Amino acid sequence: MNRRTVSGLLVVGCSAVVACVVGIPVLISGISPAMRSRQQSWRPVGDLSNFPTGKVSRGIISADQNAWPRTFGEQSVFVWRRSEADLVVFSRSCTDLGCPLEHEPGSGCFLCPCHGGIFAPDGHRLAGPASSPMHRYSHRIREEVLEIDVASIPPAS
Amino acid sequence: MLSKSLRWIVDRFGLRPIWDHVLDRNVPKDPWYHGDGMALLVLLTVLVITGVFLSMGYSPAVDEAYQSVEYITHQQTLGWFVRGLHYWSGGMMVVMLFLHVCRQLMLGGYKSPREATWLIGVMLLAIVLTTSLLGYVLRWDQRGYYGLRALLATLQNVPGLGERLVFLTQGGPEITSLTLSRMFALHVVLVPLVLLLLVGYHVYLVILHGTTTLADRKEPIETVEEQRELYHEQAEHPVKGEVFFPTAFIKISPWSIVALTLSIGLTLTFGPRELMAPASERIASPVSEEWWFAWYSALVALLPPSVAPTFQWLIPIATFFCLVLLPFVDRSPMRGWRNRPVATTLVVLMVVAILALSWLRHQSPWTAHLAIHPPATPQGVILAAEAEQGRMLFQQYGCTSCHSVAGSGHANVGTDLARMDSIYSQTELRQYILHPPRGVAMPDYAERIPEDDLERVVAFVLVAQTFRRTQE
Numbered sequence: 001m002n003r004r005t006v007s008g009l010l011v012v013g014c015s016a017v018v019a020c021v022v023g024i025p026v027l028i029s030g031i032s033p034a035m036r037s038r039q040q041s042w043r044p045v046g047d048l049s050n051f052p053t054g055k056v057s058r059g060i061i062s063a064d065q066n067a068w069p070r071t072f073g074e075q076s077v078f079v080w081r082r083s084e085a086d087l088v089v090f091s092r093s094c095t096d097l098g099c100p101l102e103h104e105p106g107s108g109c110f111l112c113p114c115h116g117g118i119f120a121p122d123g124h125r126l127a128g129p130a131s132s133p134m135h136r137y138s139h140r141i142r143e144e145v146l147e148i149d150v151a152s153i154p155p156a157s
Numbered sequence: 158m159l160s161k162s163l164r165w166i167v168d169r170f171g172l173r174p175i176w177d178h179v180l181d182r183n184v185p186k187d188p189w190y191h192g193d194g195m196a197l198l199v200l201l202t203v204l205v206i207t208g209v210f211l212s213m214g215y216s217p218a219v220d221e222a223y224q225s226v227e228y229i230t231h232q233q234t235l236g237w238f239v240r241g242l243h244y245w246s247g248g249m250m251v252v253m254l255f256l257h258v259c260r261q262l263m264l265g266g267y268k269s270p271r272e273a274t275w276l277i278g279v280m281l282l283a284i285v286l287t288t289s290l291l292g293y294v295l296r297w298d299q300r301g302y303y304g305l306r307a308l309l310a311t312l313q314n315v316p317g318l319g320e321r322l323v324f325l326t327q328g329g330p331e332i333t334s335l336t337l338s339r340m341f342a343l344h345v346v347l348v349p350l351v352l353l354l355l356v357g358y359h360v361y362l363v364i365l366h367g368t369t370t371l372a373d374r375k376e377p378i379e380t381v382e383e384q385r386e387l388y389h390e391q392a393e394h395p396v397k398g399e400v401f402f403p404t405a406f407i408k409i410s411p412w413s414i415v416a417l418t419l420s421i422g423l424t425l426t427f428g429p430r431e432l433m434a435p436a437s438e439r440i441a442s443p444v445s446e447e448w449w450f451a452w453y454s455a456l457v458a459l460l461p462p463s464v465a466p467t468f469q470w471l472i473p474i475a476t477f478f479c480l481v482l483l484p485f486v487d488r489s490p491m492r493g494w495r496n497r498p499v500a501t502t503l504v505v506l507m508v509v510a511i512l513a514l515s516w517l518r519h520q521s522p523w524t525a526h527l528a529i530h531p532p533a534t535p536q537g538v539i540l541a542a543e544a545e546q547g548r549m550l551f552q553q554y555g556c557t558s559c560h561s562v563a564g565s566g567h568a569n570v571g572t573d574l575a576r577m578d579s580i581y582s583q584t585e586l587r588q589y590i591l592h593p594p595r596g597v598a599m600p601d602y603a604e605r606i607p608e609d610d611l612e613r614v615v616a617f618v619l620v621a622q623t624f625r626r627t628q629e
Contacts, residue, residue: 033335034325060439069333072219076438092438096465097457098306099444104527106555109600113443114303115458116523116570118559120600127570127598128523131462155330156309156323 038151045089045139045146051079056103056121059089061150077137078103078110079146080121089137089148090123093157096130110134178364180402185370185391192409193257194363196416200250201356203420205349207243215295217341219334222297223435230429241424243292249420251289251449253412254282258480259504263494265487266369270381272484274362279480281355284348291344293430293447297337302436303444305336314466372397374493445518452514458523522569525558532562532574535624540617547617550610554602563624570598575624586615 045059059079063071078090078101090110094101099114108121117128124133138152167173214233216225229236258278261267267275290308294301312322328335367388378384392398399405430447434440446454453472460468487500494501531552534540540548551557559571572578581589590611593599602611 031325033327033329034321036324036330038330069329069335070219072332072334072336073437074439093306093310096310097469098310099303100438100442102441102527104525104555104558106553107558107600108605109525109555109558111525111527111558113524114307114445115454116521116525118525118570118598121605125462126600129458129460129462129465131466151330154313155320155327156306156313 038155040152041150042140042147043150045077045079045148048141048144048146051081051087051146053081053084056080056105056108058103059146061148075150076100077148087139087141087146088123089139089146091135091137091153091157093135094128094130095125095132095134095157096128098156101134182364182401183392183398184367184401184405185372185388185394186397186399187368187370187405187409189408189411191368192412193253193260195409196253196412197250197257198356198360199413200246200253200416200420201352203246203417204243204250205353207239207246208345208349210239211243212345215341217295217334217337219297219332219337219436222295222337223432226296226298226432230432237428238424241427241429242420244430245423245427246416246420247289247292248447248449249416250285253416254285258282259508263497263501263504264369264374265489265492265497265500267484268369268378268487268490268492269484270366270384271362271369274359274366275484276481277355277359277362279477281352281359282480283477284352284355288344288348288352289447289449291340291348294340295337295344296430296432297436299433299436299440299442299444300447303442304446305332305340307446311469315470367392369492374496377490377496378492379490448515451518452511455514455518458518458521520569525570526567528552528555528557528566528568530557530566532557532560532621533565535563538620538624540620543613544616544620547613547615550614551617554606554610554614556614559599562621574618574621577622580622581618583615583619586618587611590614 043061045061051057051059057079059077061075061077063073063075065071076092078092080088080090082088092101093099094112094114094117096112096115096117099112099117101110101112101117101119103109104111109126110117110119110123112118112128112130115129117130118126119130119134120126123136125131135153135157137148137150139146139148141147167176211229214225214229214236216222226240229240231237233239261275261278290304294305294308309323309326312326313319315322324330326336326339327333328339370388370391372387372391373384378387433444434442445451456472457465457469489497491497529552531548534548551560551562556571557566557568559568560566561568561573563573563575590606591603592601606614
């Protein structure tokens with residue numbers, strides 16, 4: 001190896017070290033949100049009395065407006081009270097691409113405005129490209145208030 | 158005096174080499190329609206300029222973003238023009254880029270020695286399509302929000318990595334202000350930076366390796382040396398060659414003029430893209446993607462459920478890798494669309510498919526709409542009391558969301574009652590409504606419809622299925 005090759009390698013080596021010293025921390029910091037995990041997070045949907053038996057009603061989960069990072073507005077769910085004690089809480093998102101489902105009270109179906117997803121009153125798929133039934137949240141009742149665990153369905157649903 | 162100052166400027170600012178190697182170079186004569194690349198440069202310039210000024214009025218926080226866009230559009234002086242031009246030249250760029258890629262596919266523009274030019278181009282295609290989605294997410298209206306949701310849902314289906322990719326895009330486990338900051342950083346800082354660097358490199362390679370000339374298409378060219386020799390022979394030829402600036406430059410400018418005129422014209426005619434309601438999960442909204450993604454939306458709608466979750470992310474990735482591999486797979490020495498019947502046919506089919514799918518998305522025959530009116534009775538038809546009550550119930554039980562009746566109603570999901578395959582009997586209709594056959598997208602009404610109501614609905618359907626036939 002002659003002198004020029006050695007100096008060349010030295011320059012390239014030093015530049016690589018500088019690139020790593022700057023680049024690796026930046027990259028780790030930027031990617032770090034991907035490594036976070038979701039924790040159970042119980043949020044109130046409303047008083048049990050808001051959800052009449054035998055009907056599907058809308059429920060709204062409000063976000064904590066003082067928390068940082070600021071959570072995006074409100075999430076919407078469907079509460080289906082099959083009987084006095086038996087509740088199902090559906091996510092409003094279509095299991096295909098997350099479009100907002102509409103409840104059609106007459107047929108009891110859930111209609112997707114995007115790609116033709118139609119779900120039966122019990123949440124199973126009737127039509128459209130969605131491959132899974134509507135997502136159901138884990139729920140509990142605390143002092144007559146319905147609460148759901150927002151982390152109990154996949155993150156982008 | 159003037160020429161002395163000019164010479165000083167040329168010398169000290171190092172303009173001579175640019176003049177010699179870029180503007181004053183000889184190129185083979187090109188047909189006028191080879192200016193699609195230049196049009197993309199013009200559109201990129203417009204996008205960068207309008208984008209910089211849009212970013213000055215924009216606030217990337219979930220509770221402020223929408224308002225800031227509203228402010229730009231309605232309050233800021235000429236803000237509507239800046240936002241309109243950014244929107245329309247962005248849409249125009251997607252279209253022009255598509256044409257640019259189609260032309261190279263038909264021509265064989267990726268063949269040696271232009272493989273690297275092509276590879277950089279494929280990267281640019283991927284970046285432009287991605288940023289064209291991120292751009293309208295920033296509006297933070299219903300369209301933008303559900304565009305983001307569709308992106309996240311698609312990423313989630315990537316096996317093994319899904320949740321990580323969603324968190325990476327969102328900037329955490331939920332959609333927060335950080336999500337919008339990330340979109341902003343990507344669309345406004347990172348993408349333009351990378352885009353300008355790569356476009357510069359792409360143009361440098363175009364100048365270095367030239368373009369596919371008319372002579373290239375006459376006969377098969379086996380080697381790089383042969384191609385280069387032919388290119389320079391053409392360029393320096395007194396008849397077959399010409400100087401780039403201004404002769405070739407002017408000749409290839411029509412595309413740029415058209416693209417720019419259209420962008421400005423559309424801005425003045427339609428203004429910026431109308432804002433939908435602010436991003437919210439609370440309201441009902443007819444969500445849809447921007448028009449340049451309509452064909453993909455239709456494609457996604459047509460996927461059978463068994464493959465949909467995989468194909469949604471696989472189609473873009475697979476297309477990207479196919480394009481990357483193309484120059485290494487297609488080793489044929491033929492160039493020019495006349496010599497490449499397979500490529501030409503495929504491109505024509507692709508264009509037809511994209512137009513057809515876009516139209517299909519516009520129709521969206523698969524979508525059930527909440528209908529608020531009962532179906533109309535054809536003129537001159539008077540229903541018996543029971544059937545008339547059935548007509549009202551037909552709407553109340555949500556049947557109108559999917560079924561039209563003799564063309565009355567917008568629904569196309571279920572069969573039009575007047576166009577069923579056969580005339581059903583009363584018993585058959587009862588059975589069908591209570592227990593629809595498996596695989597039919599109709600909920601069963603057993604235990605959900607009182608006997609009286611069922612009787613009336615059946616009475617209506619019995620008559621309705623003869624509507625068209627009585628009219629004919």
